Amino acid sequence: MAERARRHVQHVDIEGQVALITGAASGLGLATAKLLASQGMHAVLADLEYAGAEKFAAAIRGEGAEATAVAVDVSDPWSAEEAVRAVVNELGRLDALVNAAGVDVTASATDLTPEEWRRVLGVNLDGPFWMSHAAMPAMREAGGGAIVNVASTAAKRAWANASAYHASKWGLLGLSHALHVEGREYGVKVTAIVAGGMRTPFLFDRFPDLDPELLQDPECVAETILFALCQPRDTVIPELTVLPMRETSWP
Numbered sequence: 001m002a003e004r005a006r007r008h009v010q011h012v013d014i015e016g017q018v019a020l021i022t023g024a025a026s027g028l029g030l031a032t033a034k035l036l037a038s039q040g041m042h043a044v045l046a047d048l049e050y051a052g053a054e055k056f057a058a059a060i061r062g063e064g065a066e067a068t069a070v071a072v073d074v075s076d077p078w079s080a081e082e083a084v085r086a087v088v089n090e091l092g093r094l095d096a097l098v099n100a101a102g103v104d105v106t107a108s109a110t111d112l113t114p115e116e117w118r119r120v121l122g123v124n125l126d127g128p129f130w131m132s133h134a135a136m137p138a139m140r141e142a143g144g145g146a147i148v149n150v151a152s153t154a155a156k157r158a159w160a161n162a163s164a165y166h167a168s169k170w171g172l173l174g175l176s177h178a179l180h181v182e183g184r185e186y187g188v189k190v191t192a193i194v195a196g197g198m199r200t201p202f203l204f205d206r207f208p209d210l211d212p213e214l215l216q217d218p219e220c221v222a223e224t225i226l227f228a229l230c231q232p233r234d235t236v237i238p239e240l241t242v243l244p245m246r247e248t249s250w251p
Contacts, residue, residue, distance in 0.1 A: 029100035032098055032226075097145070123168075189236040191238060193224060195224075
């Protein structure tokens with residue numbers, strides 16, 4: 001039998017690094033925080049619902065991993081700036097930002113109110129921009145970092161009663177690629193994760209009759225985020241799609 005070639009690619013060692021995850025009090029954000037903490041990162045659970053974020057951060061600490069919580073309204077530039085500043089001041093570094101916070105309103109374009117439109121765009125598109133706006137200078141000063149933006153198949157397909165969500169996710173995909181171009185010069189990697197449907201409250205709270213078998217576990221998407229963060233230093237994945245095997249919205 002021919003001898004197998006020895007692997008020599010050196011993946012990034014994330015142990016001891018600091019990751020700030022938005023929307024971390026539930027769903028994909030929480031699954032990502034748990035996974036990154038289990039791999040040796042200090043997970044900072046950021047959420048508008050601080051009590052929930054702190055509860056789960058305490059549970060992660062109880063399992064012997066490193067985690068803290070921070071309150072943030074990602075749609076507010078000042079709040080985003082304060083959250084990033086608090087992390088850097090307290091922990092001395094910020095290596096990764098995962099923009100996982102997301103909201104949706106199920107309504108036709110003619111029924112959406114101005115407030116609903118602004119809320120969806122504020123969290124899903126403004127949020128990743130303001131969080132990245134705050135994080136990138138710290139990463140550039142440190143010589144590099146990683147930003148992962150959680151997009152959606154809604155950035156590639158369209159269906160009824162989700163115009164604000166589609167607008168936000170298509171915009172987020174464009175924003176991610178723009179940040180990718182700007183970040184590479186300074187060692188900041190930017191990746192958009194185009195995620196298919198997940199078994200999370202984000203869907204089940206609005207569509208309780210959804211077939212769980214057509215959705216994926218959020219932990220699988222969290223693993224994809226981890227994969228992106230661990231790529232060799234001279235490699236970046238600008239866009240990556242991860243889908244359930246049987247999702248009907250993506251033939």
